[in-house]
Amino acid sequence: MTMMDRLPPTLVAGAPLLRMTGVSRRFGRVTALEDVAATVWPGEVLGIVGESGSGKSTLLRMMNLEDSPDAGDYRLALPDTAGNLFDLDRFARRQLCARRIGIVYQNPHLGLLMGHSSSGNVAERLLMAGERSFAALRARARGALEASEFPLTRMDDPPKLLSGGMQQRVQLAKAIALEPALLLLDEPTTGLDVSVQALVLDTLKRLQRDLAITMVIVSHDLGVIRTMADRVMVMRHGRVVEEGLVDQVFQDPQHPYTQELVHAKL
């Protein structure tokens, strides 16, 4: 890894990996997102912060193409994709997500088959992408679990028998098994013990450093964002109220809501 790779992302030359513009979404009378724009550069970690109901998780689901907005444009600078990804049909979306996007949910039930083996959960991802060698599946599942610092003696136990921290590591292994271009993290450590939370964050940090994966992490916890992210977007009532480098935003918040958030945390 060279110094160039670790320069502040905004200074990295070239096109952004992810670009979203004008994304709006309503659920009945509730406005979940209102004209949201987001940009993520390759190798960067974008944090999204806001209280529950601010639209941050909805936005992350949009990035994972699980939902479509009422209006908006979404592009990923990947060799095999073009145009507005929201225009893709269901089949193409699934293919793209399975191969290029990894996600870790706060609730492991959303991301894992709780009754199947942990290694099988990772293998399923590889199988969907066409891996058909049993030996390779085994080796690659083991590798991804190892990279997620999951204890390999338990690799064939089902997640339902594992602790919350270990379940998140299985999700993480599944998410990175195919070396995704984009890793989405939705409150990945919320609900874990503080000590476990720190360990999982360590793992994430190390993965980011070793693999230089582009990440978007959603959290209501400023500490998590401060630890993980290069840049932060603050959301409220479905809008982005402030955006900038993490240090800058947290040291010198401009928007009253951000000021409130930062002071409450301190």
Place this chain on the structure above:
Amino acid sequence: MAYVATRGGERAIEQAERLYREALGPITPERVAELRLALPLLVDRVMGEASLYDPDLAALALAQAGGDLYEAVLLLRAWRTTQPRLTIAEPVRQAEILTHRRISAAFKDIPGGQILGPTLDYAHRILATEVMEGETFTPAPVTPAATPAPARQPSLADWQRANGLVADPPRSEVAPDDIPDVTREPLLFPASRAHSLQSLARADTGGLLALGYSAMRGYGNAHPTVNELRLGEAEVMVRHPSGALFSAGRVRVSQAEVTSKGKSGLLDLGFCATFGWNEVKVIAGATLDLNASGAAKGSPVEEEFVLYHTEPVEASGFCIHFKLPHYVTFQSSLDALRGAKTAEKDEVPA
């Protein structure tokens, strides 16, 4: 040569059938007529599940099956499906049904009035053993009411609707001739309203009761109140090619409408109707209909779960099919099992 000994299949099945039929004895027109008269509610139940209204054929099917309900329903269904559809009758409106019995548990009195009609609801269930000692059980004569109840009754839900109490589901405006027919097309989910109601009408009484009861006990989301239960006779109105509407006869029908307070703050309704008089079936069916909206996938009140598992011909057929030989599948599993055992023995620790 040794194979010849096992060739008895054809003779065996013929003789087995004879054995069964011999025990039932000859089936005569008199026996069928007596069955029809003596067991009208059983005839009703079979007609409902067969979705074929013909008391004579239903009685014949019961006679031929020796009272095995599933066999009787299958006999009628297999006969029914080969019959041409000559015409499609006009929809029956609730207010046009000639009502014998109509009760509501929701209000003390309702527009049109509560009509108790024929029922054993308040009878003491005492076996008339004197009959076994040679006496005849003669029912006491009915004293007619001073003023007969009107033959036709309004729908209670109409009154509730007029008072803004009911959450009406979206109406699908389909011409009567285009209403999808579940006997001529596959049932797919989410099902059309017509397919759901038709499937409930044809469903197994016992199956609807079991699932309906589980919903009533607490596995459902909604606790039913019987809004209106009705037994009556409906005119089958059909159009003559010349254009004239005429009644081709009357059929006995039951219908139940149950209700509970919905999420919207209004009343939700569940509905079930069937051929013949069969109160348990329509109350259970309506309860399941009430619970179906918004039910979780795979829950015992979800429409797909309910309708697939209460189809009498499919359920009973599959159940008895396990009597058929399964040596090939068993042999195939045995082979995998033995292979795994051998592999275990040979396994080198990794």
Place this chain on the structure above:
Amino acid sequence: MTLSTLTRPWAAISWGFLDASAKREMRRKMIKAIAVPGCQMPYASREVPMARGWGTGGLQVTLTLLRTDSVVKVIDQGADDSVNAASIRRFLSRVSAAAETWDTLEATLIQSRHRVPEERLREDQVLVLQVPNPEPLRPVQPNMSIARQMHADADYGRLWLVLYEQMVRSGRIMQGAAYPALVNGRHVMTPSPIPRWDVPKLHMARHLTFLSAGREKRLYAVPPFTRVEPLVFSDVPYKVEDHADLVCHRSGLRGVFMNEIPQDGGGSAFEASDSHLGIKAIRRAEGAATTIGPMWYEEGRFRP
């Protein structure tokens, strides 16, 4: 013109039992099934005079395909004289006067439960397999609406996952009969509960196969010369039942799928599951003139 010139005399049962409207629906769905190999087509599935689960799906396809010159063979577990096979065959000839046969070589139409005959089928033959459960995804997804969506998405990861976990747990694939197979590279189907021994017989075959589930109201097809590939890992070969070296104690046949008959003194005897092939082998040994056609398996190995 009188009315009677426009119609036929009344008959209690239509020729081929099903009425014209039912047959028309069947033909349409069968053509669709051929057009999209391995894809399950929902159909109305009329009641027939047999209980559901007893071959009513196969029967409706067979009844639709029957012609005046059809020669019909019906087998259950490989045997022509099995009671339910006998019952179906008797019904077919009763409603159509089709000729009956036990000989695979003579048949134009073969309805079968759980087996594909051991003699190779030709392009002028149609195989109709009775299917109890048409949905290969049922073990991983019992809800049919979701399973349909998974087929549309070609979302078969969970099926593969089941095989992966069998390998992890048992060191081998534990799937017995009804081994799931990818048809024409697109849809995974269950080949009905035929043994693994029989699945290769559907791959790039000369004959047309219909698979039909009456109770579940689904039919699908494998047209001639269509790929049928069992789901297997590239480094774990597909294994048929270990029957290649067994010998039929009645006919002396070897290299065919066997029924195992437990013996009083412990141990087992074996007999050919394809019963009429056994009969032909016995006749031939006794010096009678019998023709045994070319076989799918030669010396215990499948010959493509």
